[in-house]
Amino acid sequence: MKIWLLLTMLAQAGNASDAELHKNAIVVDTHSDSTQRILEGRDYAKPQPDMNEDLPKMKAGGLDAQFFSIWIDPEKIKPAEWYKNSIAQFDAVHAMIDKNPRTIAWAKTAADVRKNAAAGVLSALFGVEGGHSLLPGSEGEQLAHLRTFFERGARYMTLTWNNSNPIGGASRDDGQIQGLTPFGRRVLDEMQRIGMMVDLSHVSDPLFWDAIRYVKKPVILSHSSSRQLANVPRNVTDAMLKAVAKNGGAVCVNYFPGFLDADYLAAIAPLMNSLDGLSFIEKERRIAAMGDKLPKVPLKKLIDHIDHMVKVAGVDHVCLGSDFDGVTTLPAGLEDASKMPVITAELKKRGYSDQDVVKILGENTLRVLAANEVHK
Ligand SMILES: [Zn+2]
Numbered sequence: 001m002k003i004w005l006l007l008t009m010l011a012q013a014g015n016a017s018d019a020e021l022h023k024n025a026i027v028v029d030t031h032s033d034s035t036q037r038i039l040e041g042r043d044y045a046k047p048q049p050d051m052n053e054d055l056p057k058m059k060a061g062g063l064d065a066q067f068f069s070i071w072i073d074p075e076k077i078k079p080a081e082w083y084k085n086s087i088a089q090f091d092a093v094h095a096m097i098d099k100n101p102r103t104i105a106w107a108k109t110a111a112d113v114r115k116n117a118a119a120g121v122l123s124a125l126f127g128v129e130g131g132h133s134l135l136p137g138s139e140g141e142q143l144a145h146l147r148t149f150f151e152r153g154a155r156y157m158t159l160t161w162n163n164s165n166p167i168g169g170a171s172r173d174d175g176q177i178q179g180l181t182p183f184g185r186r187v188l189d190e191m192q193r194i195g196m197m198v199d200l201s202h203v204s205d206p207l208f209w210d211a212i213r214y215v216k217k218p219v220i221l222s223h224s225s226s227r228q229l230a231n232v233p234r235n236v237t238d239a240m241l242k243a244v245a246k247n248g249g250a251v252c253v254n255y256f257p258g259f260l261d262a263d264y265l266a267a268i269a270p271l272m273n274s275l276d277g278l279s280f281i282e283k284e285r286r287i288a289a290m291g292d293k294l295p296k297v298p299l300k301k302l303i304d305h306i307d308h309m310v311k312v313a314g315v316d317h318v319c320l321g322s323d324f325d326g327v328t329t330l331p332a333g334l335e336d337a338s339k340m341p342v343i344t345a346e347l348k349k350r351g352y353s354d355q356d357v358v359k360i361l362g363e364n365t366l367r368v369l370a371a372n373e374v375h376k
Contacts, residue, residue, distance in 0.1 A: 016082060022344040027116045027335075028065040028362035030156070030252045030319060031127065031201075031223035033326030035068045036281070039092040044083055045100050052324035053337040055103050058122055061340035065113045065123035065364065067222065068093045069326065070154065072133050074163045076279040079136055083145050086133040090126065090152040097124050106153060111369040126153035127199060127222055130161030131187065139183055139321050142166070143190050155369060156197035159184070159207060162280070168211075169204035171233040178360075179206035192217050196373035200224075200244075201234075201321070207239060218248035219367045223321035225259045225305045228312075234259055241313040248371065250364040251313065252321030253305050255330050257297035260305055267295050268328075288328040299333040303346045306360065315356045319365045 021365035034053050038044055048054045058066065070089045072082045097106050107113045116123045126148050134142035149157065158313060159167050164175025167184035180188075188211065191198055198215055200208050201224040212219060221244065227235035236244075236251055244251055258265040276281045287294070309318045324330075324337055333342055347357045 018345045018348050019341060021357060022062050022341045022361070025062075025344070025358045026064050026113060026362040026366065027062050027340060028067075028113065028320065028326070028365040029063055029131075030067045030321040030365055031069055031178075031244045031254075031326070032066050033071060034066075034324065035070060035089050035093055037325060038068075038096050042098045044282070046101065050331065052322070052327075052330065052335070055100060055122065057337040059103075060338035061336075063337050063340050064117045065107060065125060067125045067127045067156070069129045069325075070133060071129040071161065073279055073281050074130075074132055074161070076227055076274050076281060079132075082133055082135050083137065086128065086149070087152070090149075090154075093124060093126065094152075095230045099190065104124065108153065108155070109373055110366040112262065113366060113369075124153075125155050127156040127158065129152045129158045129199075129222075130165065130202070131159050131167040131184075132161065132163060132165040133157075134187075139166075139186065142183075143186065146187065146190055146196075147194060150194050150196050151244070154196060155223060155372075156199040157187075157191060158199040158202050158222060159187075159211065160203050162202065164204070168207035170202055170207075171204050172202075175204060175207075176233065178204055180210035180214060184211075188214055192372070193334055193374070195229070196370050197368060197372045205233075205237075208236075209243075212240075212243050212247055215247070218250070218371045219244060219366050220249055220319075220365070221251040221321070223254040223323045224251055225254045225256075226308045226312075229305055229308055230258075230260055230262045230265070230302075232259055232262060232265055238312045241309055241317070245313040245317045248368070250317045250319045250368050251309055252319040253302065253309065254293060255302055255322045255324075255334060257295075257301070257328040257329055257331060258327075260301040260331065261297045264295055264297050284326075284328050294329055296332045297329075299331045299342060299346060302331050302334065303343070303350065306343075306347070307350060310356075310360070315352075315359055316364055316367075318360050319368075348355065
C-alpha cells in the first residue's frame with residue numbers, strides 16, 4: 001500500500017472517531033440569545049439563515065441541550081415592564097417547545113437532559129440574564145418573581161447583566177466597584193434553597209469575590225472567557241478560575257471574538273462609540289451588518305481560551321457558553337451551532353483524551369446543574 005494512501009486512511013479514521021465522539025457526547029451550551037428572535041416570531045424549527053442557532057442547526061451540530069437566555073435590554077424596555085417581559089420570553093420559548101414535541105423538550109434537571117438525549121430529543125433549559133429582570137417590586141416581590149422564574153424553567157440567574165442592580169455591581173458600569181448587597185445575599189440564599197445555579201458571568205470583580213465566598217453550592221459562569229488571554233472586564237482572571245475550581249463550579253467559554261481577542265474589541269470600539277445613544281441590541285445589529293468588513297478571529301483563539309482555562313482551573317471546570325445570537329460575529333469556522341463538531345476535532349488535535357473532551361462538551365455543566373438540584 002502506498003504510504004500516502006495509508007496516511008489518508010488513518011486521517012479519515014481519526015476524523016470518523018472525532019465525529020463519533022462528538023455525536024455520542026451530551027453537548028450542552030449554557031447561553032443562547034435566540035430567545036429574542038423567537039419572541040419576535042421566528043420559526044425556530046425552520047433554518048434561519050441570519051441566526052447562529054435554530055433547531056436544524058442544533059441537530060446538525062450535535063448540540064443536545066441549550067439554555068435559552070431570558071434577557072431584558074434595560075435601554076430599550078421600560079423598568080415597569082422588566083418582569084412582565086421576562087415572563088413573555090419564557091412563554092415564547094415554551095410555545096416553541098410545545099410546537100415541536102418530536103424535536104425538543106423542556107428539561108428541568110440534568111437527568112432530563114440525559115433522558116432526552118437518549119431518546120434523540122433536544123433539550124431546552126432556561127437562564128435569566130441579569131437580576132434586573134426581578135424588578136419592579138419590593139424585595140419580597142422580587143424573591144417571589146425569582147421563584148416564578150424557577151417554575152417557568154430558569155436553572156440559573158446571572159446576578160447582573162452589563163447594568164448593576166439591587167443584588168450588586170456589574171462589570172460594565174459604575175457598579176464595577178460594588179460587591180454583593182444585603183439583598184443580594186437574600187437572593188443567593190433563595191436561589192440555593194430552590195435549586196437555581198448562581199451565574200457569575202457579567203458581574204463586577206467585587207461581586208464575583210463576595211458571591212463565591214458566600215455560596216455553598218457550585219457556581220456557573222455561563223458565558224465568560226479568559227482575561228489572561230483577552231484583557232476585558234467581562235472575562236475571568238486566573239485567580240477567579242482557581243476559585244471556581246475550588247468551589248466545584250465551571251466556567252463556560254464565550255465564543256464572541258471581542259472576548260477572545262482584545263485587539264478585535266479595540267478595532268470595533270470606535271464604531272461602538274459612534275453608535276452612542278442607540279440601544280445595545282441596535283448597536284450589535286449595526287455592527288453585525290458590517291459582516292466581512294470586521295476583522296476575522298480564527299477558531300484557534302477560542303481553543304486557546306479553553307486550553308488556558310483547563311490549565312488553570314482543571315478539565316473538570318471548563319464548559320461551553322457560546323452566546324449564539326447575542327454576538328455580532330463568531331470565530332471563523334464556528335459561524336453557527338451546526339459547526340460545533342470543530343471544537344471536538346480541535347481539542348482532539350491538541351491531545352485531549354475522549355473523556356476530557358466529553359467533560360468540556362457538557363458533562364461539567366450537567367454536574368454543576370445536578371449539584372444545585374434540590375430533590376425533596
Ligand atoms: Zn451576556
